[in-house]
Amino acid sequence: SAVISQKPSRDICQRGTSLTIQCQVDSQVTMMFWYRQQPGQSLTLIATANQGSEATYESGFVIDKFPISRPNLTFSTLTVSNMSPEDSSIYLCSETLGLGVFFGQGTRLTVV
Amino acid sequence: DAKTTQPTSMDCAEGRAANLPCNHSTISGNEYVYWYRQIHSQGPQYIIHGLKNNETNEMASLIITEDRKSSTLILPHATLRDTAVYYCIVRVVNSGGSNYKLTFGKGTLLTVNP
Numbered sequence: 001s002a003v004i005s006q007k008p009s010r011d012i013c014q015r016g017t018s019l020t021i022q023c024q025v026d027s028q029v030t031m032m033f034w035y036r037q038q039p040g041q042s043l044t045l046i047a048t049a050n051q052g053s054e055a056t057y058e059s060g061f062v063i064d065k066f067p068i069s070r071p072n073l074t075f076s077t078l079t080v081s082n083m084s085p086e087d088s089s090i091y092l093c094s095e096t097l098g099l100g101v102f103f104g105q106g107t108r109l110t111v112v
Numbered sequence: 113d114a115k116t117t118q119p120t121s122m123d124c125a126e127g128r129a130a131n132l133p134c135n136h137s138t139i140s141g142n143e144y145v146y147w148y149r150q151i152h153s154q155g156p157q158y159i160i161h162g163l164k165n166n167e168t169n170e171m172a173s174l175i176i177t178e179d180r181k182s183s184t185l186i187l188p189h190a191t192l193r194d195t196a197v198y199y200c201i202v203r204v205v206n207s208g209g210s211n212y213k214l215t216f217g218k219g220t221l222l223t224v225n226p
Contacts, residue, residue: 004155031212033213033214042199042216042217042218042219043156043216044216045213045214045215048212048213090153092155094155094156094214096212099144099161099205100158100161101146101158101203101212101214102158103155103156103157103158104155105154105155106153106154106155108153
């Protein structure tokens with residue numbers, strides 16, 4: 001499996017601000033995914049990030065709120081824009097390598 | 113929507129085998145069964161996956177019924193550190209990009225008791 005590093009591991013942010021989360025993979029992967037896990041809930045897919053093309057967003061998620069970059073095959077960022085307390089969640093990136101899908105340790109975001 | 117059904121919670125005694133069931137009655141021929149677990153506040157950890165044959169690795173065994181409509185994850189000797197939420201997921205695997213995504217259900221909270 002690839003090693004996935006996420007930064008920051010946690011943050012506390014003021015409402016109305018934006019936070020960019022970085023995801024670095026130690027090998028080249030075709031697809032990367034961003035998930036959100038709200039408190040006490042399961043994981044929900046936000047979008048699929050492919051290198052060289054725009055991200056594909058799931059229903060209920062829009063690019064203006066969660067812009068994603070994928071500049072190369074080992075790196076992606078997710079920005080949580082204009083944050084509100086409802087955005088307090090764990091945000092996770094994952095990658096697919098062959099038949100496997102592996103996850104980072106997540107970014108725990110608290111919006112106050 | 114998740115295409116699997118799992119019990120909400122299960123208990124297991126330390127040192128005993130933990131058998132976690134999963135129903136996936138609408139599984140398609142090109143869908144694999146994946147199992148992940150999530151220990152509190154950590155990212156999901158891959159456990160095992162299979163298509164139709166039983167699979168075993170250093171963590172667990174996966175038993176898939178012949179009709180592929182259900183499966184069981186077996187942790188042969190559960191320890192306290194195996195306490196986690198276990199997710200059973202079916203996932204299409206082909207060349208299409210969007211089909212690589214994992215859709216999580218609510219999973220089973222396995223509590224291993226001393």
